[in-house]
Amino acid sequence: MTIRFLALVVAFAALATVPYWMPGVYYINVASQILFYAIFALGLNVLVGYAGLVSLGHAGLFGVAAYAAGYMLQLGFGHPLAILVALVIGVASMAIYAALSLRSTGIGFIMITLALGEILWGLAYRWISLTGGDNGLSLKSRPELFGFSMSDVNTFYYASLVIFMLSLAAMTVFVRSPLGAALMGTRDQPRRMNALGYHVWAIRFYACLFSGLLTSISAILFVYYTQFISPQTLALTASAEVLLMVISGGAGTLLGPIVGATLVVVVKTVVSGFIERWNFLLGAIFVAIVILMPEGLVPGTARLWRLAWRQRERGASVTPGSAEAKP
Amino acid sequence: MSRKITRRKFMAGTAAGAAAATFRFPAPAIAQAAPFKLGLLTVKTGPLAQGGIQMEQGIVTFLKEKNYTFAGRKVEFISADTGGNPAGTKTKAQELIERDKVDTIVGPLAAFELLAITDYIAQQKTPCLSLAAAEDMTQRRPNPYFLRASATSSQAMHPMADFAAKELKLKRIITISEDFAFGYEQMGGFQQTFEDNGGRIVNKLWPPIVTPDYTPYLAQIQDVDGVCQGFAGSNPLRFLKQYAAAGLKYPVVTGETGGDDALLRSFGDEAIGLYSCCPYTLDLDTPSNKRFVAAMNKEYSVDPGFYCAGLYVNGMVVEAGLQKTGGKSDDKAELMKAMKAVTLTDTPRGPIKFDHLGNVIGDFYVRHLEKANGKLINKTVKTYHNVSQFWTYDEKKFLEQPVYSRNYPPLKS
Numbered sequence: 163m164t165i166r167f168l169a170l171v172v173a174f175a176a177l178a179t180v181p182y183w184m185p186g187v188y189y190i191n192v193a194s195q196i197l198f199y200a201i202f203a204l205g206l207n208v209l210v211g212y213a214g215l216v217s218l219g220h221a222g223l224f225g226v227a228a229y230a231a232g233y234m235l236q237l238g239f240g241h242p243l244a245i246l247v248a249l250v251i252g253v254a255s256m257a258i259y260a261a262l263s264l265r266s267t268g269i270g271f272i273m274i275t276l277a278l279g280e281i282l283w284g285l286a287y288r289w290i291s292l293t294g295g296d297n298g299l300s301l302k303s304r305p306e307l308f309g310f311s312m313s314d315v316n317t318f319y320y321a322s323l324v325i326f327m328l329s330l331a332a333m334t335v336f337v338r339s340p341l342g343a344a345l346m347g348t349r350d351q352p353r354r355m356n357a358l359g360y361h362v363w364a365i366r367f368y369a370c371l372f373s374g375l376l377t378s379i380s381a382i383l384f385v386y387y388t389q390f391i392s393p394q395t396l397a398l399t400a401s402a403e404v405l406l407m408v409i410s411g412g413a414g415t416l417l418g419p420i421v422g423a424t425l426v427v428v429v430k431t432v433v434s435g436f437i438e439r440w441n442f443l444l445g446a447i448f449v450a451i452v453i454l455m456p457e458g459l460v461p462g463t464a465r466l467w468r469l470a471w472r473q474r475e476r477g478a479s480v481t482p483g484s485a486e487a488k489p
Numbered sequence: 490m491s492r493k494i495t496r497r498k499f500m501a502g503t504a505a506g507a508a509a510a511t512f513r514f515p516a517p518a519i520a521q522a523a524p525f526k527l528g529l530l531t532v533k534t535g536p537l538a539q540g541g542i543q544m545e546q547g548i549v550t551f552l553k554e555k556n557y558t559f560a561g562r563k564v565e566f567i568s569a570d571t572g573g574n575p576a577g578t579k580t581k582a583q584e585l586i587e588r589d590k591v592d593t594i595v596g597p598l599a600a601f602e603l604l605a606i607t608d609y610i611a612q613q614k615t616p617c618l619s620l621a622a623a624e625d626m627t628q629r630r631p632n633p634y635f636l637r638a639s640a641t642s643s644q645a646m647h648p649m650a651d652f653a654a655k656e657l658k659l660k661r662i663i664t665i666s667e668d669f670a671f672g673y674e675q676m677g678g679f680q681q682t683f684e685d686n687g688g689r690i691v692n693k694l695w696p697p698i699v700t701p702d703y704t705p706y707l708a709q710i711q712d713v714d715g716v717c718q719g720f721a722g723s724n725p726l727r728f729l730k731q732y733a734a735a736g737l738k739y740p741v742v743t744g745e746t747g748g749d750d751a752l753l754r755s756f757g758d759e760a761i762g763l764y765s766c767c768p769y770t771l772d773l774d775t776p777s778n779k780r781f782v783a784a785m786n787k788e789y790s791v792d793p794g795f796y797c798a799g800l801y802v803n804g805m806v807v808e809a810g811l812q813k814t815g816g817k818s819d820d821k822a823e824l825m826k827a828m829k830a831v832t833l834t835d836t837p838r839g840p841i842k843f844d845h846l847g848n849v850i851g852d853f854y855v856r857h858l859e860k861a862n863g864k865l866i867n868k869t870v871k872t873y874h875n876v877s878q879f880w881t882y883d884e885k886k887f888l889e890q891p892v893y894s895r896n897y898p899p900l901k902s
Contacts, residue, residue, distance in 0.1 A: 188588035195580065287669075290894070296601050296669045297623065298575065300608055384576075390605040394574045431580045434570055441534050 177323060181316045189432075190315050191387075196427045197322040198383035201329045203407040203419030205376030208333075210405065211414030212342065213369045214349035215264075216272050218401050219279025220377055223259065225286055225396035227252030227381035232299040232391050233292065241305035249378050255282075256374025260367050267352075279401055286393040298392030301385060312386065322383055329376055334416060336372060345369050410451050412458025421459050524563040525811065525818055527552075528591035529800075530581055530606075532598050533570040536722065540796045541573070541598050543751060544620065547793065547800030548595055550784045559808040560816040571597055575605035582606045586613050592818040595803045597621060598796075600642075600670055607632050614821040616828060618803040620796065624674050624892050627848035627878060634825055636847045638806050639799040640768045640878075642671050643678020643893055645744045645853050646719070647880035648873040649766035650679045652855045653742050654686035656871065657764070659715040661691050662742075665706060665728075666719030668695040668895075675719035675744050677893020682880060683717075690900060703728055707735040715739050721746035726755050733759035740764065748858065751794025753865045756858075760865065763858040769798035769838040770854040770869050777805075778837040798837045806831050806841075839872075848878045 176183075180193050202224060209215045230251040234244035263274035286293045293299060304312035312318045336342050347355045348362045356362050385391050394400070403426060411422025425447070434440035455462025529548055532541030545568055557564045567589050569581040578597055585591045586609075594610065594617045597603055603621035610617045611632050619626075619635065622642040626635055653659045664679060666672030672695065680690045691713055694706045710716060716739050720728050725747045732741070741763050748765025771782065771792055781801055785793040793801075810828030811818065818824050832842040839852035853876045856867035879887045891897050 186588050188584050191580070191583050191587070297604055297625075298601060300604065302608070388576050388579045388605065389608060390575055390579065392575045392601050392605065394601065395576065397574075430572070430577065431584070434572070435584060438533060438570065440570070 180323075181319060187315050190319050192427065192431050194315075194319045194322045194383075194387060195431065196424050197319075197326040198380045198387065199404070199407065199427050200420040200423040201326055201376055201383070202380035202404050203411070203423045204329055204333050205373045205380060206404050207408045207413060207415075207419040208336070208369050208373040208376065210408050211412075211418070212337065212345050212349060213366055215267060215366065215369075216405070217263075217275040217373075218272050218398070218405065219259065219263075219275035219277070219282070220373075220404055221398070221400035222279035222282035222396050223252060223255055223374060223377050224381040224384070224400070224404075225391070225393075226255045226282060227378035228385040228391045228395060229286065229293055229299065231382050231385050232301055235301055236299060245305075245382055248382050249375065252378025252381060253371055253374045256370055256377070257367075259374070260370035264363060264366050264370070276398070276401075279396065279398065283393055283396040283398070286396050293393070296393055298390055301389040301391075304386045304389070318387065322387075325379060325383065329379060330416070330420075333376075337416065341365065341368060406448060410448055410459060412460035412462070415458065415460045418458050418460040425459070524565040525559055525816075526565045526567065526589060526591040526593075527804075527807065528585035528589060528594045529566065529568040530571055530578060530585065530594055530596035530598075530602070531568065532573040532602075535573040537573040537598055540722065541570075543794060543796040544596060544598060544800045546785065546789055547797035548804050550781065550788060550797070551801045551804035553788075554780065554784060555804075555808065560811040560814075562811070562816045562818075567591060571602055573599065573602070575601050578602040578605050579609065582609060586610075586615050591615065592821075592824070593618070593807055595619070595800060595807070603635075607635065610634050614825075616807075616821060616825045618806060618828075620799045620803075622671055622674070624878070627844075627846040628888055629892060631846045633847075634821070636806065636825075636828055636843060638802045638841060638843075638849045638851075639795070640745060640853075641848060642674030642744075643681075644848075644876060644878050644880075645766040645768060646675050646678035646717075647682045648853045648876055649717075649742055649744060649764070649855065650682035650688070651686060651873070652764070652766065652871060653715065653717070654683055654688045657715070657740065657742070659688060659740070659742075661689050661713045662715045662717050663692050663694065663710050663713050664690060664717040664719070665694040665696065665710070667698045667721065667724065669698060670894075671721060671746075672719050673895045674893040676717065677897060678880075679717050679719075679744075680898050681893075684898070684901070693895075693900065695895065698724075700724075703731045704735065707732060707737060710737060710739070713739055716741045718743045718747050723755075725749075725752060729760050729763070730757065742766075745769070745795045748856065748867065749794040749796075750792055750867055751796065753792065753858075753867065756865055758860065758865075760858050761860055764855060764870075765858070765867065766853055766855045766873075767795055767867075768849070768851060768853055769795045769802075770856055770867060772856075772867065772869055773837065773839060773854070775835050775837070775839065777835045781837040793837075802833075802836045802838055802841065805833055805836055809833060844877060846878075850875055850877045852876065 181190050184190050206220050209217050227248045231244045231248035234247050259278055263271050307321055310317045312321060344360055344365050348365050352362050407422035407426050408419045410425060412418025429440055429444045437443055531544045532538055552564060552566055569585055571578040571581045585594060594615055596619055598620060600621045600623035603619050603623060611634050617635050620639045624641045627637055664676040666676050676693055696706050718728060718741055743765045745767040748763050750771040806828055809831040810824060813827035814824055829843050829847060834840045841849050841851040844850055853873045854869045855871040857870045859866055859868050
């Protein structure tokens, strides 16, 4: 427990001082990207990891919130209202998503979310008066926060960090809450939960809303970061990418999606500068993860760590000379 | 103890080996009086990769020819793969500008990539020379740090329509192009000029970008004199193949992406007869084009197309601009001004200069696809000199009308 606590403190200190030890502005921007993609992955993890519902349409939701923010700003509304409306629309879209897709689970759920995501992609592409078609929407500025302009790289990073920490805290509280426990119950034993008097559908629906909220938050950060939104953001590949973040890091764990997001963003942005075939590398890493640690990087590493620890303890407890006695 | 290689060990080893094999260390910067840093944004992975790789070949060919020296300054070349999506392009533009501190960017390839970074490059005051054809970048939303030495989407289609109406004497045409902004802008330009010359666009078809089978669209092509296609990437190949297979014989006209010289090696006889209008043509008889084609043939054993030539010409513009400033690139506004004022008389695409919005005024070539000595060639049949992005229209009037779109100009009923 203490080691864990220490590690968390070190990690937090490292995150809080990123602008001071990163070699340049570019890497601080990469760190900001990791943070908002991590929030996105956390949001998807609510469904994939804790509810056992795999969604392949989350990029569509992400896009809806991002477009909502972009469109509001284009209409001339202020940043606070744009953010608020984006959150409301993002969560409301998730509610519609959930109402349609929670009719089933498993493959059915995947296919319905996939279809909904594609519909939103098609809308973004075709509803040109609203979305600008594939020329996208540009945002003129980032908001000011307590007198600090978010156009500044460090300010943006810290804002992302604060929002990320809040999201992570919310996630932790959610997982440990009775609702979180009930959600995991519906994942493992939906029938039994039903028999115990839980409203399985409602529990899943609330989880969806929470997932939608986190997704919308990350989408708003994303759209302020890139100051541009186009239909590619809603594409199926984007949904698959965030799903890979969750699965590679470890679905159903708090830290897994964060590790997964870090892995994907770093390979996509930093490593791709050195390796031409970075897609191949990313694929190879995923294959390696699936073979070596099918449960994901975080639980997998924890398992190996425990294994090594146990072996060391066992090795220490065995007195010298008695090794041959072992079968 | 057995030394058996387990599956896990094997996989781990393979993955590590593969990672190591693909790892390319960045070339160390040569310690010398600050080199000029030239960044390339291109697409090397995904469906747009073919054009993106040709872009890199084009600029590298030019740099090699100049021995990596512009105006007496060493040129450091940094290439970045955007992955063909807007968010990736933004990140890579940041990498080039903020980390590598490039003086000028060439690329990106696609309109949506450019649109994602246009505000950013203006804000960072980094000159950008792109092939992306989005009209409004040099029309209704001009960016002072943007130059386009290739063409706007419709710049080649205006002369193509003029040729189709006046020389080919076509009267009724159906257009077919991918369902995205580049397609709309191409076909809009064609329609406007064609109808101004007495022609008539009967219908406009918009298959999605990924369309395995064009049959439903081909079935709608009837009772016309010709077809105007605006496909890009590898779609022209599949379209013309299916067009011929469907037994359609109407003459086909197209723009720079639909009849690009780089496609010739993949075309079959079904493409014979295709008319295309392009800002670059392989058979242009100028010293610099001969040099360029010879270098491309030697280095990559391919005939260059529009993407290669575009980047080669971009390189020439950067060099000429740098010569004007005496090799100085610290003041980006000055450098940009110098590049915008560049007039080149001999480039692989002929003489070029820029208008006040940063778009090229240059020659456009109408070519006829033929077979000579068993090889497909694009033979130039007419050259339109000094074509501007506004064609023969008045600039003010042109800018007052909306940008060409799916529904503009509307079909005449």
